[in-house]
Amino acid sequence: MTSRRRAFAVLVSWCLAEWFLRRQQLITDDWQGWRQADTLAMAQHFVEGPFYLLEPRIDWGGDGSGIVETELALVPAVVALAMRLIGSTDILWPAQLLSLVAVAAAGWLTHQELARRFSADAALLGLLAFLSVRGVVVIGTSAQPDALGLLAFAVGWWVFLRDLEAPRHRSWLIWVAATTVAGLLKPTLLSLGISQAIVALARGRPLKRPRLWLGWLVVLGVVGLYLWHARSLYLEHGNTFGLLSGGDSKLPTRARIVELGRWLDLARYAIVWGTGPLAAVAAIVTLWRRRPGVEELALALGGLAVGVVAFRYTSHKWGTHYHLPLAILGALVVARAVEGWRTPWPLRVGAVAAVALYIRGLLFVMGLPPEPETRLGLELAKHRQPGDLVVVRARAPGYEPEWETENNYQDPRVFYLSDTRGWVLPNDEHAPEAIGRLAERGARYYVHVAALALAPAQQAWLATHATLISETDAGTIYRLAPE
Structure with missing residues (x-):
């Protein structure tokens, strides 16, 4: 040969x-x-x-x-x-x-x-x-x-x-x-x-x-x-x-x-x-x-x-x-x-x-393990309607203190799998007002990846402004009440 x-x-x-x-x-x-x-x-x-x-x-x-x-x-x-x-x-x-x-x-x-x-x-x-x-x-x-x-x-x-x-x-x-x-x-x-x-x-x-x-x-x-x-x-x-x-x-x-x-x-x-x-x-x-x-x-x-x-x-x-x-x-x-x-x-x-x-x-x-964003994206696809806007909490922070720089935290996987658009919040943004402002702009779902626990203030806000529709070890999905 x-x-x-x-x-x-x-x-x-x-x-x-x-x-x-x-x-x-x-x-x-x-x-x-x-x-x-x-x-x-x-x-x-x-x-x-x-x-x-x-x-x-x-x-x-x-x-x-x-x-x-x-x-x-x-x-x-x-x-x-x-x-x-x-x-x-x-x-x-x-x-x-x-x-x-x-x-x-x-x-x-x-x-x-x-x-x-x-x-x-x-x-x-x-x-x-x-x-x-x-x-x-x-x-x-x-x-x-x-x-x-x-x-x-x-x-x-x-x-x-x-x-x-x-x-x-x-x-x-x-x-x-x-x-x-x-x-x-x-x-x-x-x-x-x-x-x-x-x-x-x-x-x-x-x-x-x-x-x-x-x-x-x-x-x-x-x-x-x-x-x-x-x-x-x-x-x-x-x-x-x-x-x-x-x-x-x-x-x-x-x-x-x-x-x-x-x-x-x-x-x-x-x-x-x-x-x-x-x-x-x-x-x-x-x-x-x-x-x-x-x-x-x-x-x-x-x-x-x-x-x-x-x-x-x-x-x-x-x-x-x-x-x-x-x-x-x-x-x-x-x-x-x-x-x-x-x-x-x-x-x-x-x-x-x-x-x-x-x-x-x-x-x-x-041998790569399954990612939580995959499970959450597929689950959200069962609930969302065409044109729905979504807020996703990323696993990555908005600022990397170790490297003293802002960070690209926007993870698109939930949007891609659920065929939606929306906003990504970094995992070091703990103020519930951030979710509220996006709900006022039309966001209908909030997706929280389980890599970081919800802050108490976020839990309290979601309890009165959203409905829990899915909870797994991958994370939680809330339907936001119209503002």
Whole structure:
């Protein structure tokens, strides 16, 4: 079997495992289910309301428009087109299939580029390492924009390297477009530009080419213009994912940046969810053999830049998706580590380890516990009427004292499952007047997630202004009396 056929067989096997074993039917119970719920809700709004890519809408905008400051909603838009074609908004598989195709394409491109640099066996092991990373396993059928972002990153990286070797107008257009899309989908993916610049600097002469500087200028200009537009949406409508507005900061504080434990957490998440443990071992082998490559160094420094800039997230389970581009670094490191070995045992051991790591990642995501928001959302769906507005008490606080920053606490899962809209209150908002003010604006239900007990004042207010309609270990649902 040829190298390409073996790689294709591996990718097909991986896709089948992802689709039939990893794929979730209840995305609200999946890893980062809140991000998936927001993605699909935006797609539904594109179908049911105005289809305007530059004005995405969410469910937690209260009685307002729901227009939100966020990254470019390209994935929700593509999913919305599929929903319109199929004639239903109650479907998950188009978003999941889009992620699967994007990751598979990124893996295939990475394998092909590794095969240009290393032996067929080394390239295949690099592909196996890529597919075994927990972040790749999880994102493979996840309804999030990160899979498409990974593909854009991969295209921008590999085509940029080709353009350095043999400059062509076509390759220039491709890497500039891919890098731009990556930055629009996730601004932290602009770390790709850092990695590109390091490689160009190491090779010296390419930096003298105006076409490189023009390409980077185009990327920064387009992404910057979009961020300015997104900021204007927040100023007009008041909703944000914390892209530039809202007070939420991903930056480290002085107290946290000097904590050794935080750096160890960052390293752990970067390895498990980014490069993969197999690459960590391969990196030691590569350093021992004194064979590190400039491409690996460039990707590592780009990843480190993201890790520091978004330290609050990258050192925590909230930010596992920030490490996803490091899977390409992991594939490179593994391929270089096994290249040139005269004995086949490193390849065999590496292949077995990659399969074991994939199974471990699969078991991790399949073993995730059910979330209380899922149960509450499904229960609320039995009671609500079309157009009802809802107040949901989030599990997250509005302010993080540990990081000295406001927090993105808005959890959309109850709204998504019950097909409602409304407001989210942070769990550190204990004044019952907050619920009362929203009831005056039309809220008909109050959903309290059981992670935090009701404050006595809230209990007293609800006893006289609401009717308890559901109480489980997941939380409580009240019907609010009209004000």
